[in-house]
Amino acid sequence: MNKPLKLIRIGNSTGVILPREVLAHLKVAQGEELSVTSTAGGIELRRCEADFEEQMRVAREVMARRRAALHELAK
Numbered sequence: 001m002n003k004p005l006k007l008i009r010i011g012n013s014t015g016v017i018l019p020r021e022v023l024a025h026l027k028v029a030q031g032e033e034l035s036v037t038s039t040a041g042g043i044e045l046r047r048c049e050a051d052f053e054e055q056m057r058v059a060r061e062v063m064a065r066r067r068a069a070l071h072e073l074a075k
Contacts, residue, residue: 001025 005016018026026047028034033048063070 001022003019003022005018007014007016009015023029026034026045028047035046035048035053037044037046
């Protein structure tokens with residue numbers, strides 16, 4: 001899917017209007033949250049799943065604390 005999106009001013013910020021087809025593809029509705037992830041090809045929009053985000057936060061914390069052990073395991 002390749003759709004041009006228009007940027008609009010929202011107060012002191014900038015927003016983007018997502019077409020109905022994009023919302024349907026993401027399976028989200030107005031008022032729900034999206035997760036934005038940086039990828040090699042640009043950015044990725046995904047439906048925000050609170051459980052997954054919490055699990056990733058904990059995983060990042062553990063990886064930061066155990067960096068040396070993970071580095072050794074990777075050898």
